[in-house]
Amino acid sequence: xxxxxxxxxxxxxxxxxxxxxxAAGQLGIGVDVLAAAGNVEGMLQLYAQHHPRLIIMADDxxxxxxxxxxxxxxxxxxxxxDEAMCAAAAGCATMLxxxxxxxxxxxVLAAAGxxxxxxxxxxxxxxxxxxxxxxxARAAGGQVVPVDSEHNALAELLLLAADRRxxxxxxxxxxxxxxxxxxxxxxxxVSPEAAVRHPVWSMGAKISVxxxxxxxxxxEVIEACRLFSLTADQVEIVVHPQSVVHAIVEFADGGCLxxxxxxxxxxxxxxxxxxxxxxxxxxxRIDWRKLGSLQFQxxxxxxxxxxxxxxxxxxxxxxxxxxxxxxxxxxVHSFLRRELNFSAISKVVAETxxxxxxxxxxxSDLVAADSKxxxxxxRAIKVSSLC
Ligand code: MG
Numbered sequence: 001x002x003x004x005x006x007x008x009x010x011x012x013x014x015x016x017x018x019x020x021x022x023a024a025g026q027l028g029i030g031v032d033v034l035a036a037a038g039n040v041e042g043m044l045q046l047y048a049q050h051h052p053r054l055i056i057m058a059d060d061x062x063x064x065x066x067x068x069x070x071x072x073x074x075x076x077x078x079x080x081x082d083e084a085m086c087a088a089a090a091g092c093a094t095m096l097x098x099x100x101x102x103x104x105x106x107x108v109l110a111a112a113g114x115x116x117x118x119x120x121x122x123x124x125x126x127x128x129x130x131x132x133x134x135x136x137a138r139a140a141g142g143q144v145v146p147v148d149s150e151h152n153a154l155a156e157l158l159l160l161a162a163d164r165r166x167x168x169x170x171x172x173x174x175x176x177x178x179x180x181x182x183x184x185x186x187x188x189x190v191s192p193e194a195a196v197r198h199p200v201w202s203m204g205a206k207i208s209v210x211x212x213x214x215x216x217x218x219x220e221v222i223e224a225c226r227l228f229s230l231t232a233d234q235v236e237i238v239v240h241p242q243s244v245v246h247a248i249v250e251f252a253d254g255g256c257l258x259x260x261x262x263x264x265x266x267x268x269x270x271x272x273x274x275x276x277x278x279x280x281x282x283x284x285r286i287d288w289r290k291l292g293s294l295q296f297q298x299x300x301x302x303x304x305x306x307x308x309x310x311x312x313x314x315x316x317x318x319x320x321x322x323x324x325x326x327x328x329x330x331x332v333h334s335f336l337r338r339e340l341n342f343s344a345i346s347k348v349v350a351e352t353x354x355x356x357x358x359x360x361x362x363x364s365d366l367v368a369a370d371s372k373x374x375x376x377x378x379r380a381i382k383v384s385s386l387c
Contacts, residue, residue, distance in 0.1 A: 001114050004091040005053065008033030010107050011098035013042035015204045016121045016147070019265040020096040021050060026266075026281040027273055033088050035107070037099075038062040044069060052076060056084045058103070086110035096147070096269065097122045100206045101329050102370055108133055109363075115140030119272040121147035123223045127325045128370055130226030132363045145272045146227055150174060150220055152268050153246035153259035158228060159276060161249055161257060171230065172248035172256075173220055174240035175299065176200045178212040181241060187303065190342045192335060200243045200263050209332045210306075213345050214299060218310025219328075222321050225314060232314045237307060239297045244286060262286055305346045313353055319360035319369035320353055326373035327352035334381050344384070352377045 007024060011017045012034040024031060034052045036043055038059035043066055047055065056079045057063040063080035070076060079088070089095050089107035094117040097108045104122035109129070111118050113136050120126065125133055137144050146152050150173040161168060179197050180187055196208040203211070210216035221235045243263040250256045261267055262284035270279040301308050306328070313320035331348040334340040340348065356373045360366050 001090055003093045003116075005032035005088070005093065007031050007094050007096075008035065008088060008092035009096045009098065010035040010085070010089060011096075011100060011104065011122070012036050012046055013039040014098055014100060016098035016265055016269070017096065018046075020098060020119070020121075020147075020269045021046065023266045023270040023279075023281070023283075024096075024273060025050075026283075027270060027279060029273065033092055033095075035085055035088060035099075037103075040065045040069070047074070047076065054079065054088055056080060056088055058082065058085065082106055090114040090116070092116060094119065094273075096272075097125065098147070100124075100204055102128050102325060105129060105133075105367075109136060112136035112142055112144070113140055115142035117142060118144045119147050119269065120144050121269075123148055123219050124325050124329070126226050127219050127222045128322045129363055129366050130223070132366070134226060144227070145275045146223075147265075147269055147272045148220060148223060149243075149261070149263070149265070149268045150247045151224060151227055152271055153261065154224060154228065154249070155275070156271075157247055157249045157257050157259050161251075164251065167251045167253075168249050169252050170234045170236055170250050171224065171228075172236045172238055172250065173217065173224060174243065174245050174247065174296075175214065175217040175237055176211065176243045177239040177241050177299075178208075178214065178216075180212055180303075181239065187343045188341055192338065195335070195342060199241070201265070203265075205336055206329070206332055209335060209345075210328070213306045213332075213342070214304035215306035215310065215328050215332075215345070215349070217299070218307045218313075219325065221307075221310055222314050232311055237299055239299050240295065242291070242294050244291065244294055260286060306349065309346060309349055309353065313357065316353075316357055318358055319366060319373075320357035322360065322366045322369045323353050323357045323373040324349055326370045327356075327377040330374050330377035331381065340381055344381075348377050348380050348384075351380050 013036040035056040060080040067078040089111040098121040105125040108125045195212040248258045267283040313324040327349045331345040
């Protein structure tokens with residue numbers, strides 16, 4: 001298929017999408033396609049700043065509302081729905097995949113199938129069907145560049161250590177620990193507002209809650225295994241509240257290489273855009289004289305069981321990672337709507353994985369497992385007294 005567009009941002013009105021637009025703007029890259037779920041006001045703002053040729057809203061009412069409010073003669077087409085989203089992704093030379101959750105999978109697969117360059121912030125797509133996404137991209141001659149800061153850092157370390165890959169024994173991903181790392185009391189009653197108040201990174205609601213439960217790091221372990229062909233016992237997690245070090249590779253002799261960068265998504269996305277070059281823009285810098293101390297500590301698996309649930313799902317294989325991801329999305333959205341306690345998120349996930357995970361050979365097996373897991377988790381939340 002002909003490449004109709006240059007750069008497209010999918011999930012444009014979210015935090016990563018906006019950071020990506022800023023990074024691209026600083027690098028002098030215009031944007032042709034913007035896609036989002038239903039945020040009309042946000043999209044109007046982005047239209048005024050970036051003048052894309054095509055806007056896609058997942059929601060048809062949002063698309064109609066947007067089309068009505070665009071200035072006459074705007075020269076911008078407005079489309080809606082999953083099919084339009086996929087066609088646009090397949091037609092972009094480079095897509096920033098920043099849709100949150102499994103909803104982003106189809107457009108990523110569409111771009112992968114056409115061999116496009118995918119700057120991947122949507123870790124759920126890799127957790128749900130990573131092998132299929134990566135195989136499709138490889139077969140079509142495309143490229144998947146991780147935008148998740150730890151994986152972006154790891155990609156860089158592995159590039160630097162390419163001649164010594166056989167001597168790498170394991171890798172470390174850092175976790176900030178989220179807002180409840182040092183929370184004094186019970187986590188039972190913490191509010192959605194407190195959970196989304198991340199101490200270091202500015203992020204959307206879903207990933208902020210994932211960060212607070214440590215599920216984000218669990219999903220990232222799976223993401224790292226998929227992206228870099230690692231096994232679960234080669235990926236270690238260490239809590240590092242300052243988020244200065246993002247990833248570490250450890251060699252057979254105990255020597256380590258660590259990647260450090262300012263904790264700013266614009267910086268990570270600029271790196272992904274320019275990959276494998278170093279971008280010609282800077283978003284902050286680390287003043288090592290002012291850092292004081294950097295801390296590293298063991299994750300607390302008793303208080304935050306989600307990380308271990310992800311390791312277990314990875315070990316179980318089959319549909320287990322897809323089921324884990326689906327149950328987590330349902331539980332997190334219920335928590336954000338105050339229908340579920342914070343500490344019940346991990347319980348819903350564990351129960352759903354125990355009930356629904358099984359063999360899955362094909363992409364359609366995984367997609368079916370995803371939707372069955374969503375239904376199961378929804379029922380589990382309704383019948384439980386977890387809220
Ligand atoms: Mg991350």
